[in-house]
Amino acid sequence: GRSHFMTISAGIALYPSQASNFGELLRKADAALHRAKQTGKTRCVLFDDSIQNDLIRRTELENGLRNAIENGEISVAYQPQIDLASGKAIGFEALARWNSRRYGAVSPGEFIPIAEESGQIAKIGFFVLRAAARFIKEAQAAGIEGFIVSVNVSVKQLRDDGFARDIVEIMRKEGVLHGRVTLEITESFMIENLAPIAEKLASLKAAGFSLSLDDFGKGYSSLSYLKGLPIDYIKIDKAFIDDITETENGRVLVNAIVSLSHRLGFTVVAEGVEDAAQVALLRDYGCDMIQGYYYAKPMADDLALAQLEKTFP
Ligand code: C2E
Ligand code: CA
Ligand code: CA
Numbered sequence: 001g002r003s004h005f006m007t008i009s010a011g012i013a014l015y016p017s018q019a020s021n022f023g024e025l026l027r028k029a030d031a032a033l034h035r036a037k038q039t040g041k042t043r044c045v046l047f048d049d050s051i052q053n054d055l056i057r058r059t060e061l062e063n064g065l066r067n068a069i070e071n072g073e074i075s076v077a078y079q080p081q082i083d084l085a086s087g088k089a090i091g092f093e094a095l096a097r098w099n100s101r102r103y104g105a106v107s108p109g110e111f112i113p114i115a116e117e118s119g120q121i122a123k124i125g126f127f128v129l130r131a132a133a134r135f136i137k138e139a140q141a142a143g144i145e146g147f148i149v150s151v152n153v154s155v156k157q158l159r160d161d162g163f164a165r166d167i168v169e170i171m172r173k174e175g176v177l178h179g180r181v182t183l184e185i186t187e188s189f190m191i192e193n194l195a196p197i198a199e200k201l202a203s204l205k206a207a208g209f210s211l212s213l214d215d216f217g218k219g220y221s222s223l224s225y226l227k228g229l230p231i232d233y234i235k236i237d238k239a240f241i242d243d244i245t246e247t248e249n250g251r252v253l254v255n256a257i258v259s260l261s262h263r264l265g266f267t268v269v270a271e272g273v274e275d276a277a278q279v280a281l282l283r284d285y286g287c288d289m290i291q292g293y294y295y296a297k298p299m300a301d302d303l304a305l306a307q308l309e310k311t312f313p
Pocket of ligand 3: 215237
């Protein structure tokens with residue numbers, strides 16, 4: 001009784017000129033399909049050299065990532081989150097960094113999706129959580145308390161039934177209270193059924209973690225997520241923040257998202273804030289927190305702690 005609308009994307013590879021066996025043919029057609037989807041969907045793409053090069057790089061990075069933690073190539077950078085009312089840093093987002101011996105610095109935008117697709121994201125995610133817990137503990141030892149660290153959680157991690165148990169175990173081993181950590185969930189996972197995810201998030205919240213809806217406004221945003229998920233923070237995506245100094249519609253939208261979020265009881269964080277004009281508008285709209293290059297870039301843990309003493313104008 002419902003209408004369904006479908007689009008088709010296709011990847012094409014040729015036998016025998018591009019592949020000599022079925023496995024190779026399928027892998028190349030699949031790589032071409034991937035490119036078709038990445039470049040706008042509803043199209044077909046023929047396998048070519050540039051796709052071949054992507055495929056090689058991807059395979060290399062995927063393999064390089066397997067030992068990256070053991071080789072000490074993964075580190076964590078912390079980006080301050082500023083409370084607009086006080087001008088103080090009250091939290092940090094923990095961001096994974098990969099400095100590969102072979103490939104140099106690889107951006108998270110490149111290696112995180114590869115980690116997700118090759119089943120390595122849980123390992124990296126737990127590594128980052130452990131690092132964040134140690135960061136909190138070391139600050140504590142130096143008498144510095146009261147800030148929160150946000151850690152990114154991938155959909156893939158949430159889908160794993162043991163996820164809540166595993167993070168509780170890590171926090172217990174490290175001896176850090178759950179209240180010091182916020183879990184940032186990206187909303188792109190919401191394409192699926194909301195109920196089981198909502199249930200898992202509720203149990204994490206009951207265990208004392210705060211929850212943040214990351215990249216709000218990007219991709220598949222739906223207002224039903226705001227209704228159905230037990231979240232504490234909304235992070236407005238950079239694309240929306242970029243717009244507020246550009247278009248009237250951009251301003252109206254961000255202003256409305258802030259008001260709506262407040263009426264629902266959420267704290268609002270603006271992401272990717274790069275200039276003073278954006279800060280001024282966000283302040284007008286009543287946005288609670290700012291994270292962006294304008295105030296501070298992601299940095300090593302010792303530098304990050306020093307940010308707590310500053311007042312950001
Ligand atoms: P995200 O969670 O949206 O993180 C914010 C990204 O925006 C970071 O990029 C940060 O460096 C960047 N950013 C912050 N302020 C500004 C600004 O003013 N201007 C610009 N242009 N960029 C700004 P980064 O570190 O490259 O990370 C990219 C993405 O990779 C993250 O986006 C997150 O989705 C993912 N990621 C990073 N670390 C992890 C991790 O440990 N686990 C998981 N699952 N994902 C991670
Ligand atoms: Ca995030
Ligand atoms: Ca984000």
